[in-house]
Amino acid sequence: MSAFFQWLSNLAPLLQIPIIIGVFIAVVGLILFFVEIAPRRGRIYTFIRLAVCVGAPALLLLLLNSYTVAIIGAALLGLLLFFLDMRSKEGTGSLFVLVAFLAPAMLLVIIGLIIPAIQTTGQAFMNRNSTEFIGLDNFIWIFTQPQGIRVVLNTIVWVVIAPVVSTVAGLAYAYFIDKTRGEKYYKILVFLPMAISFVGASIIWRFVYTARPAGQEQIGLLNQVIVWLGGQPVNFLAVQPWNTLFLIIVLIWVQTGFAMVILSAAIKGVPTEQIEAAELDGTNGWQRFINVIVPGIRGSLIVVLTTISIASLKVFDIVRTMTAGANNTSVIANEMYTQLRSFEAGRSAAFAVVLFVLVLPLVVYNARQLKKQREIR
Numbered sequence: 001m002s003a004f005f006q007w008l009s010n011l012a013p014l015l016q017i018p019i020i021i022g023v024f025i026a027v028v029g030l031i032l033f034f035v036e037i038a039p040r041r042g043r044i045y046t047f048i049r050l051a052v053c054v055g056a057p058a059l060l061l062l063l064l065n066s067y068t069v070a071i072i073g074a075a076l077l078g079l080l081l082f083f084l085d086m087r088s089k090e091g092t093g094s095l096f097v098l099v100a101f102l103a104p105a106m107l108l109v110i111i112g113l114i115i116p117a118i119q120t121t122g123q124a125f126m127n128r129n130s131t132e133f134i135g136l137d138n139f140i141w142i143f144t145q146p147q148g149i150r151v152v153l154n155t156i157v158w159v160v161i162a163p164v165v166s167t168v169a170g171l172a173y174a175y176f177i178d179k180t181r182g183e184k185y186y187k188i189l190v191f192l193p194m195a196i197s198f199v200g201a202s203i204i205w206r207f208v209y210t211a212r213p214a215g216q217e218q219i220g221l222l223n224q225v226i227v228w229l230g231g232q233p234v235n236f237l238a239v240q241p242w243n244t245l246f247l248i249i250v251l252i253w254v255q256t257g258f259a260m261v262i263l264s265a266a267i268k269g270v271p272t273e274q275i276e277a278a279e280l281d282g283t284n285g286w287q288r289f290i291n292v293i294v295p296g297i298r299g300s301l302i303v304v305l306t307t308i309s310i311a312s313l314k315v316f317d318i319v320r321t322m323t324a325g326a327n328n329t330s331v332i333a334n335e336m337y338t339q340l341r342s343f344e345a346g347r348s349a350a351f352a353v354v355l356f357v358l359v360l361p362l363v364v365y366n367a368r369q370l371k372k373q374r375e376i377r
Helices: 002-009 013-037 043-063 068-089 094-123 137-144 146-176 183-195 198-209 221-228 242-268 272-280 285-296 298-313 317-322 332-341 345-376
Strands: none
Touching: 002 013, 013 043, 043 068, 094 345, 137 146, 137 345, 146 183, 146 242, 146 298, 146 332, 146 345, 183 242, 198 221, 198 242, 198 317, 242 285, 242 298, 242 317, 272 285, 285 298, 298 345, 317 332, 332 345
């Protein structure tokens, strides 16, 4: 794998792009090919599945230059899972097969999530070196220092504004362009920002907000427009407290496409009989939207709102890339990183616990709503 990337780096940039795209398409096509033939019956398909189960994990570790023992172990694990799958299809040992297939995922969850969460919670009650128990001092510091309070308030502002605006904009866009000519092209334009990482989106908007001294050529789009209109350049990322809102716009720009796609699919799932019945009752478009469409997509609205809310609580990339928390724009996730870089492990862990406490109700609420929907079905 390293040899491939080294060879690729020696090529001209115009040659690198088509090669990377070609490799990506080939990998996706290979995955789709095996997904397509996996359910088919026949000896040849069984041998293909066996080869994939054994060869794919071993080849992946081989390309990553892993140890020989790890490569052999991955191949044997793939072989074991193949025979367990064959046994389950024959109707025997289903419970054993279920446990065997869930075990790797559960092991990763325990090692990568549960154990670190317990360690972080314990660290939140320790000093900066994790050598002495100090009780609630780290949490008291967060909620008594002006900077700590500002960080928590900024995070709450993100959660209040970003999900609501993204969902409303996505819903409006999905509803008004539904069944119009060129609908798919309009949706693609709104969904395109979802293909950009938060870091990439932040860099784009940082250029949009860039300000140069008056009299110089402006490279920021907004300031160039302001200068054309006769105004003076504005350093948007330094104007408090509006700079936080300017950062939130980036998340709204990205998440509106997500909300639009989910809600558009939900609107198409509303029975046409209900809409036609409302029309026969003499309702106007707004009444049909409020009394028929919105209740019909309530479940999807909840999922979109809670998903974007969780993303808003955990936002880090946008703040770190655009301001690094300067000018009172920091949020909890960014402050966790800042405190850790300052060798304040206890305070960093305390911020992580506060963030977990804020996220947990949203996760529980989302899970309960999904459970209610399954019960209704």
